[in-house]
Amino acid sequence: MEIKEFTKSYIEKSSPDEDRLFKDFLDSKEPYTSIFTNNPWLRPPDFKNPLKFDGQYWDTTVGRKHPFWKTKKLPSPTKEIKQIRKDFKKWGYALIEDGMSQDQCRIFMERLLEQAEGEKLAGVKSMTPSGQYVHTLINKGEVFRKCIEQDTDAVQAGILIEKFLNETLGDGWICHSFLANGAEKGFYPQVLHLDQSPLSPWITEDAPALVNTLYIPQDVNEDNGGTLIIPGSHKNIIKAGSNGKVGKLNPAINLEAKAGTIMLFDGRLLHGTGVNKTDKIRFVAAMSNVKSWMRSQENWIISVDPKIIKSASPKLLHRMGMQAATYGGTIEGFGMGASGRINESFGSIKHFREAFDAGEYIRVGELSPYSSKKDLNKKYTLKDAIKAAKSSN
Ligand SMILES: [Fe+2]
Incomplete structure (x- = not known):
């Protein structure tokens, strides 16, 4: 039986924005708001x-x-x-x-x-x-x-x-x-x-x-x-x-x-x-x-079964830390500039994880102007991931 108080419509109706806990603090964008207001330079x-x-x-x-x-x-x-x-x-x-x-x-x-x-x-x-x-x-x-x-x-x-x-x-x-x-x-x-x-x-x-x-x-x-x-x-x-x-x-x-x-x-x-x-x-x-605790306790990136990754919803991937943001979870710089939103293509690190699971993850390693053509033209996973993110955008 449906419980009225647990329905989406009831909860929405009982949640006007002004009731939101800690609203002023969490929305303040401090310390930057006051930094820019008081120091326009x-x-x-x-x-x-x-x-x-x-x-x-x-x-x-x-x-x-x-x-x-x-x-x-x-x-x-x-x-x-x-x-x-x-x-x-x-x-x-x-x-x-x-x-x-x-x-x-x-x-x-x-x-x-x-x-x-x-x-x-x-x-x-x-x-x-x-x-x-x-x-x-x-x-x-x-x-x-x-x-x-x-x-x-x-x-x-x-x-x-x-x-x-x-x-x-x-x-x-x-x-x-x-x-x-x-x-x-x-x-x-x-x-x-x-x-x-x-x-x-x-x-x-x-x-x-x-x-x-x-x-x-x-x-x-x-x-x-x-x-x-x-x-x-x-x-x-x-x-x-x-x-x-x-x-x-x-x-x-x-x-x-x-x-x-x-x-x-x-x-x-x-x-x-x-x-x-x-x-x-x-x-x-x-x-x-x-500080040592500043990461997820469970290391999802390693531990989640590939089968689950394959069928996971964007929301579940996000919960497992597979949606990188500028300050967290980036791979070889991929994800810098992303905000960590669900389904954000330039933050999704699923591509890397799949390449990893398939044994095909090619990392950018030591390179130089003297690197061989073969090394310079490798199918770097980073390159692929950027391409995939662009095409899904
Ligand atoms: Fe910095």
């Missing part, structure tokens, strides 16, 4: 027109040349963990001096540049409004795998980094992603953001839920797109808290750092890729790390 650029330099956040310079910042004692690169803790707490970031040796930088950079070139030639390069990205570095060179493990063969400050992440995120933290961000001439700055935005509108006040480690294998500065940061902005975010408004913020600067520096930064620090005014691509690589 932080609004994103017009991606359809050439970039203007009119006092916006990307129209800036490095700390030591900035009229507001030059008298402040911003973090300078250090090897001393005690100083790193102080800088991180006060400014939301700290710089490890010579975190990678010059040799380690060279190996890192050579592999990265060749990979970027190889991905262009293989038709699998990932373009963003800032420039070329190289995703899923784990598959693209031993040096990158070693960085993820903080192996001192690839990153001489590995022990320090691991200790710092254990302290700030708690033991058992996991790597969220490791990818290289290119900034290229004629492209745009990234919108300034907090890396732990997926938690918004909640703000974690006592500690971050995400800590990023930015590998800087080449010199960066105000000319080649040194990362934009607002030093200390994590404190403005913390002060606003989970239900407050962010007030006026201090100006942004470009990060200035020598090759080998590693920036540790708080998931609540406002930052983004800078504008590269030089002719050479600028690469940094972000390995962000999250």
Whole structure:
């Protein structure tokens, strides 16, 4: 027998929008609503027109040349963990001096540049409004795998980094992603953001839920797109808290750092890729790390039976985490830009899972201009998945 109170029509009728629990908070789009209202210079650029330099956040310079910042004692690169803790707490970031040796930088950079070139030639390069990205570095060179493990063969400050992440995120933290961000001439700055935005509108006040480690294998500065940061902005975010408004913020600067520096930064620090005014691509690589629980308890991607995947409804696939979004569940970068909606073709990772089950998943691995024709023309699953998503759109 039908139970009236459980029917769709009854429930709809008894659910006017104003009754929705936590409505104001969940719909607030904070902290960004107040950030943009109180700091209009932080609004994103017009991606359809050439970039203007009119006092916006990307129209800036490095700390030591900035009229507001030059008298402040911003973090300078250090090897001393005690100083790193102080800088991180006060400014939301700290710089490890010579975190990678010059040799380690060279190996890192050579592999990265060749990979970027190889991905262009293989038709699998990932373009963003800032420039070329190289995703899923784990598959693209031993040096990158070693960085993820903080192996001192690839990153001489590995022990320090691991200790710092254990302290700030708690033991058992996991790597969220490791990818290289290119900034290229004629492209745009990234919108300034907090890396732990997926938690918004909640703000974690006592500690971050995400800590990023930015590998800087080449010199960066105000000319080649040194990362934009607002030093200390994590404190403005913390002060606003989970239900407050962010007030006026201090100006942004470009990060200035020598090759080998590693920036540790708080998931609540406002930052983004800078504008590269030089002719050479600028690469940094972000390995962000999250608390150990920040994934589904059941690893559906491995455990769900192929027969179930085959017949699953779009809703069930979504529930199993097979609908990637920018900040979760991407495969080789596929799904970045998706919002995680049911049936969103550019976020559906079913194609990869089916290829995997059939033993036909071909990952983009090490590539370079010297790769064989065979390697450059492989039937990469990523390429197929993009094609399939386009045709179903
Ligand atoms: Fe970021």
